[in-house]
Every structure is written in C-alpha cells, then in structure tokens.
Amino acid sequence: MTEVAAEPITEKLAELNLALSPEIHYRLGTVFSRTDSMSLEQAISQKYPLVKACEPVLLKALFEREQVLFVCLGELRFQKTIVVLTNLRMLLFSTDRKQVPWQPYWAIYYSQISELQPVFMEQYKILLKDGSKLKFNYFPWQDRQNFQPIYSEAAKKIEEEGLDPPVSQSRENLCSNCFATLPKETYECEACGATFWMPFDLAIRSFIWLPIGIFAMRRTRVAIREVLIYLFLLFFVVFWQAKGNTMFAIFTFVLTNASCGDWMYKQAKRGLLLKEIPLEKQAVN
Ligand SMILES: [Zn+2]
Numbered sequence: 001m002t003e004v005a006a007e008p009i010t011e012k013l014a015e016l017n018l019a020l021s022p023e024i025h026y027r028l029g030t031v032f033s034r035t036d037s038m039s040l041e042q043a044i045s046q047k048y049p050l051v052k053a054c055e056p057v058l059l060k061a062l063f064e065r066e067q068v069l070f071v072c073l074g075e076l077r078f079q080k081t082i083v084v085l086t087n088l089r090m091l092l093f094s095t096d097r098k099q100v101p102w103q104p105y106w107a108i109y110y111s112q113i114s115e116l117q118p119v120f121m122e123q124y125k126i127l128l129k130d131g132s133k134l135k136f137n138y139f140p141w142q143d144r145q146n147f148q149p150i151y152s153e154a155a156k157k158i159e160e161e162g163l164d165p166p167v168s169q170s171r172e173n174l175c176s177n178c179f180a181t182l183p184k185e186t187y188e189c190e191a192c193g194a195t196f197w198m199p200f201d202l203a204i205r206s207f208i209w210l211p212i213g214i215f216a217m218r219r220t221r222v223a224i225r226e227v228l229i230y231l232f233l234l235f236f237v238v239f240w241q242a243k244g245n246t247m248f249a250i251f252t253f254v255l256t257n258a259s260c261g262d263w264m265y266k267q268a269k270r271g272l273l274l275k276e277i278p279l280e281k282q283a284v285n
Helices: 006-015 040-061 141-161 199-208 210-216 220-242 246-270
Strands: 067-076 079-086 089-095 101-109 113-118 124-128 133-138 172-174 274-276
Touching: 006 040, 040 067, 040 079, 040 089, 040 101, 067 141, 079 141, 113 141, 199 210, 199 246, 220 246
Parallel strands: none
Antiparallel strands: 067 079, 067 133, 079 089, 089 101, 101 172, 113 124, 124 133
16 A cells, blocks of 8 residues: 555645545545555546545544545445445445445444454455454455555554443444434434334335335335336236236245345344434434
C-alpha cells in the first residue's frame, strides 16, 4: 500500500471537480491509498463513487470526530456489503448493485475482532470475539492489501488506549434510522422509536405472498421484480392444475411460498429491517 499525503489528493480532487463532504473527517491518504502500479488519478477515480455514495449514511452514523480511514465493496455471504474502517470501529452497510448503502447496518469495535484470515483467492474471513465470523466470498485483492495495514494500525491504537466498549454481540446492529446501537434481539430503537421486523413476522407475510415481505423491507423496485417472478411461477401452478395434476400444483405452490418465507426469515435474522419510523423522527430512509 502507498499512502499518499493529503495535499496532493485534495488538489487532484479539485482538479477532477470532485467534492467530498466537509462534515466528514477523512484520512485521505488511506481512503485513496493505491498500489505502486496505480496513478493517484486512477486511485481516486476508482474509489470516489463508492465513498461519495456512503456519505449520506456516514453523516448519520459517525460519532463526533470519528475519522474515516478506508472504504471498499465486497460480498459478505454473497450479499454486496460496503466495509468502512474508521479510527474507532468497522462499519458494514448492505448495498445494492448501484452501490447505494442500504439496511441492514452493523458496527464492530476493533476490540471485538480477534483475527483477520485471508482465504483462498478473493475470499476473506474475519473472526470475532463472540465466536461468530464474517465470511467474505469476495473481498477485492487490491483492497485486501490496503485493508490489512490500515486495520492493524487503527486496532493497535485502540488497544493501546484500552478502549473496549461493552457490547451485546461482536457485530452490533445499528438502527437504520438514527444509527444508534441496538442490543441483540431488540426490535425497537430506544433513541428514535423506530421499529424493526421480527424474523418470524416477516417470514409469515412472505409465506402468504413473497412481495408483501419485500415491500415491507421498503425495496419497492425489488418487490416489483419479485411480483413478476412470482406471477410466472403461479402460471405454472395454474398450468399443472389445469392439466389435472392438482397435487403437483399444490406442492409447487407450497414449496415456492415456503422458500420465500425461509429466505425472508434469514434476511430479517441477518440484521435490522425497518418496519416503522415515528413521523417526526424520520431521518435517512
Ligand atoms: Zn433509531
């Protein structure tokens, strides 16, 4: 990793007509770190869109004086996930194909990380103190090279300062509205009053009809796509029924709905999905 001084980066950003929020404290030299074969312009062009896309969430999630050191995009258990390292903790944001951060959101204090474990190819494992693991099936090679030293330096400082905040689990859930930490198995935010789907409630809705669950997750576009797929499957159910194969039609229908319910259960177990935000407290979503 080559850490560049902040000044040339600031100049290059201005030259490229790119602006970062002055309200966020970036350590520009590590956020836009580069490999020896890259030019500064390449490093900035590659990373800037992701960093910029994270800003609305970072503005809400960061503590006062918390500094952003590193941002990258990987895949955590086959779900696109943005990894942010700050001088205090690791933040994880789910995201979509357009790299816009989306719930669920998580935070891990460095004192909760026991080991980084590079695995074969572009896979990566992070072992946590409570025995859980973050299994990245994809962590870009180049980001991996930068991630390790940036993490090690930040974690070492935290250790020297003896900072070990109490947690309910190593990877804490963050409120999708105000970004307060919610203890394990908690589905209502004390800070802002937002409520979150309990996995079973969401699973039952999706078992009845998948799009209800996805609409409940506030992913309207995804829900519309799922409605179309679902209607396509229903067409087969009706087709088999019309052919007189009622048992097969019922079997297909139940199996489809059960898989939908199971999938949504796992989604809600993974992290907090907003159910309702008191009107006066609506923030990011
Ligand atoms: Zn909240």
